[in-house]
Amino acid sequence: MEDMAVGRRTAWDPLAATAAALALLVTVLYLWLIGQQGGQAVAWFVGGTATAGLLAGYGVRRAAAHRVAALATAGTIMIVLGVLGILSIGLPILVAGALSLTAALRPPAKVNGPASST
Numbered sequence: 659m660e661d662m663a664v665g666r667r668t669a670w671d672p673l674a675a676t677a678a679a680l681a682l683l684v685t686v687l688y689l690w691l692i693g694q695q696g697g698q699a700v701a702w703f704v705g706g707t708a709t710a711g712l713l714a715g716y717g718v719r720r721a722a723a724h725r726v727a728a729l730a731t732a733g734t735i736m737i738v739l740g741v742l743g744i745l746s747i748g749l750p751i752l753v754a755g756a757l758s759l760t761a762a763l764r765p766p767a768k769v770n771g772p773a774s775s776t
Contacts, residue, residue, distance in 0.1 A: 681711030
């Protein structure tokens, strides 16, 4: 039973989860700030941060089939958007991008077979 609990903890990547949450939080914060200022949100920026957040969210499960590609894509999108928005809301996006790229480099979850009865 104890091995199952350990396996469950390692099945999820906290770096990817943090990157996904940060990207989606920045998207919502950006939309709120633009709305408060009476401006119009830039669709490609919102689409980029939302897409990157969803891709990072997919990569949270360490056994996901295309985890590395999803996290690398999310990280790249966030780094580019973070650089473009560095004078306003770019820093948290850069952090999320770095977390996503770091999570992409982590090894996949170990698949534990059934416990032996020996």
